[in-house]
Amino acid sequence: MRKILIAVVAVLASVSSWGQKSVPVYLDNTKPIEERVEDALARMTLDEKLGVIHAQSKFSSRGVPRLGMPDFWTDDGPHGVRPDVLWDEWEQAGQTNDSCVAFPALTCLAATFDPSLAMRYGISLGEEARYRGKDMILGPGVNIYRTPLNGRNFEYMGEDPFLASTMVVPYIQGLQSNGVAACVKHYALNNDEEYRNQVNVVISDRALHEIYLPAFKAAVQKGHVWGLMGAYNLYKNQHNCHNEILLNQILKRDWKFDGVVISDWGGAHDTEQSVMNGLDMEFGTWTDGLHFGASNAYQNYYLANPYKEGILNGKYTTKELDDKVRRVLRTFFRTTMNPDRKTGSMCSEEHYETARDVANSGIVLLKNDKSVLPVNVSKARRILVVGENAVKMMTVGGGSSSLKVQREVSPLDGLKAALPGVQVDYERGYVGDVTGAYNGVTTGQDLSESRNASQLIADAVAKAKNADYVIFFGGLNKSDYQDCEGHDRKNYELPYNQDAVIEALAKANKNFIYVNISGNAVAMPWINKIPAIVQGWFIGSEAGNALADVLTGKANPSGKLPFSWGRTLNDYGAHALNTYPGKWRADKKIIDEEYKEGIYVGYRWMDSKKIKPTFAFGHGLSYTTFALSNLRASTKDVTRDGKITFTVNVKNTGKRAGAEVVQLYIHDDEASVDRPYKELKGFQKVFLQPGESKDVQITIDNEAMSFYDEASNGWKSENGSFTALVGNSSDNLPLNIKFNLK
Known part of the structure; x- marks a missing residue:
């Protein structure tokens, strides 16, 4: 009409x-x-x-x-x-x-x-x-x-x-x-x-x-x-x-x-x-x-x-x-004058399925000592869930991306639904943001709490001692000065006394799992005291179901970190060089923020300073294991108008079906200008059954060897030797092969 x-x-x-x-x-x-x-x-x-x-x-x-x-x-x-x-x-x-x-x-x-x-x-x-x-x-x-x-x-x-x-x-x-x-x-x-x-x-x-x-x-x-x-x-x-x-x-x-x-x-x-x-x-x-x-x-x-x-x-x-x-x-x-536009659909099961699939594929297993994860469903009888982020709605707040959802499954409810025969208890652990409103959208949650910090920890520890697993959902939320538009975080540490809660729970139960809900890295001073860490992001309507899928093993995690996870702020160039947040001019109207680190951002900076991050860019574990082998190149010499294809064999050497991300980085062996040690120039995700192997091919062209030349105001590549580095994270690249650009 x-x-x-x-x-x-x-x-x-x-x-x-x-x-x-x-x-x-x-x-x-x-x-x-x-x-x-x-x-x-x-x-x-x-x-x-x-x-x-x-x-x-x-x-x-x-x-x-x-x-x-x-x-x-x-x-x-x-x-x-x-x-x-x-x-x-x-x-x-x-x-x-x-x-x-x-x-x-x-x-x-x-x-x-x-x-x-x-x-x-x-x-x-x-x-x-x-x-x-x-x-x-x-x-x-x-x-x-x-x-x-x-x-x-x-x-x-x-x-x-x-x-x-x-x-x-x-x-x-x-x-x-x-x-x-x-x-x-x-x-x-x-x-x-x-x-x-x-x-x-x-x-x-x-x-x-x-x-x-x-x-x-x-x-x-x-x-x-x-x-x-x-x-x-x-x-x-x-x-x-x-x-x-x-x-x-x-x-x-x-x-x-x-x-x-x-x-x-x-x-x-x-x-x-x-x-x-x-x-x-x-x-x-x-x-x-x-x-x-x-x-x-x-x-x-x-x-x-x-x-x-x-x-x-x-x-x-x-x-x-x-x-x-x-x-x-x-x-x-x-758009508006396009007569062929379809009417669309809202809140369909297909959309929820997409949301859950993206979440399952993006959740990152950061650490898993002694294979604490996935939760052994056949043996677990009592699981203690701790943390405000286990129950707090995360779709409301954060600025202009705040939403009003048809439904949002909390991590606690997701685990309860996934473990019908298991007693899943809950303790608050800490108190963060109890407001739950943004631009007139309210969560309807009552997150008020009368206990003080010491009592919250004591109550959680008491239950933790008798649990088969303790799963702590912490991290950040979408309040001001956290993961939220309009302001930056004031520090790198976890807010709301969470470090003290984590230390106490890790001491009380050896099967302690920390799930970090955030869009940012955080300081982890207790990392060597806990066996398992999961990066859970803000994952929307299907958050609880997706996190339960990964924690229980219904889904095999395959996410990889899209940023480097430093130990401290000084592991990042912007902070090491003291250029963030910039300096006010004399008139106090403008801040000049100089990016002194230049091209050295993230893993590029950490490589140049030989910094070992807490978790590297591209890092992410699985419940199975993979072997990469037999790297070869389609040619030893590539011209500027040509392409070169790298082939590597990937085999699932474990007992679960899963996915691995093959990552290709390029190193310029003899550049005339300062260049990062390596730069990501290709990747491919491959899904494999236990024992299955596949050849993965990644093709690059001259763009992958080029840098921006300020003298000519354009992109430039130089003749010479390059090395292709292949692996499954920026700090795990066991395969390499040389080629020449002519």
Whole structure:
């Protein structure tokens, strides 16, 4: 019906005189999009053009009613479709039909090292968005994990640009297959949250292009993303939502991006820069999108009346305006004006299955001494579950990714359901955040507690002594100054006295299992005192079921860490060089944060300083064992326009079916410039039955041998010898083979 109404309005709008009418080209979806864009653009008035490039409500922009173009609706992601808010308020609209499936956070998706799951994730999220009438999902996020204090790391895909690039492309393709635009964010260098509107990043061109831009570039050139969101912070003293270098030069000129650039909410600061420096659509919060002020004041936005006044008085021509409108129209024809879009589906069992499969594949078994895991279901009679994170809902809070879910299975309930013949007891252990509300969504949980810290520990220890297993669910939550938008963590240690609880429980029971719920690494001073550690992430609606699957062995863990897990903050370059969080200028308005570590982020830094992390990038254990052997190359000499394929045999040498991730790193043996010892350039996940073996092939080309050359402002590779390093984590690469680039 919506398509019919759009068509009727558009045809009526095209009537030039009584008895005469011509179907406009823009309405003919058999015509190329560019013809339709130009036809529609020629029919629009100045007010109509200005109307489509700025918000009309918190999450929508105006269409062109006279031409039959509906309003354009965005919605926060990237882990699920956010509940609807009031037209001009952040609080809930009070609907009862806007619950969703919460998919695992993107750190978990990255930990799967499985692009096929990223595709399923994107398709499922796109179907939910379509059913809710959303035209753009504000995600995925691909900012690099530079410091474990970043409150928003849980929304991103880890520290390695190749991993993030590989995982973001199928997510975008799956989402956009539903006619819903992805909006990759936050472009660029938004690597910490504290003072995010004031941070001016000072960085070398090489580090920018090698570390912080590749995932965005892949999203544009390989994922063909339709939308991109500017970041709050500054680069070269310009805010990134209207940044000449990042938007006009790199994104639109060099990468040929043909989609729409939207501001983060309140990310625009000036009309002239918004007009001239690449911003296409302005979204925001108050009078001008940033400052507190009048309600329903969208005509006061920088790209609204101030822009119109500048055009009318001759300060601006319509050249920049027409380019912005073309990009918006292109997005319309891909989404709201796409007659082939399906209706989508909401909270389907297929979506829950996708969420559970991603979680099962992304949960990381970090440590498993004496094979404490999986829980021996046949012998266990009593299991004690401890920790607030075993019962606390984690889908509410954390900032713009906060969701209202149809259901969320807690770890405690998941274990009880998975172990019907076992007595599963619970003790609180510690008290963290008891609020359970965000923007009007409330969990409905009563997490109040009258016992003090000492009594909580004593009660947990008393039960632990008589349990067959003790499983502690701790870590972080989505409160301010933890894993949450707007602020960074204040320290690396676990909050809420958890270290004392863990020490006491580990002493009371040898079968102690620690499950860390977070999107970040944390300090583990007690690591040598406990046998088993699991990284459980924020994994959404199916959290409890997925964690129970892994803990009981129903699912064999196969996740790999998408970031390096340091022992202390000084294991990370940003902290070792004391460059985070930067220095205030004399006027106290801007913070200059210099990325002195350059290209040495994560394992690149730890390799260069010979630091042994707590857990390495790419690390992840299994309940079975694998053997990698017989590495060979398709050629000894490869040319710049050629490719080289590496083949390795992988065998499941254990007694359980499982999956291993073969990881390929490249070492430049004789570079003329400083290069990391190794860099991830390929990976493949392989599923094997007990005793089964397969050959895995990974192909690379000249891009894998290249570095960004600042002298020529471009990518460069050099003739000479390289070494391919192959294994199953960045610190376990037993196989190697040399080849030459000619």
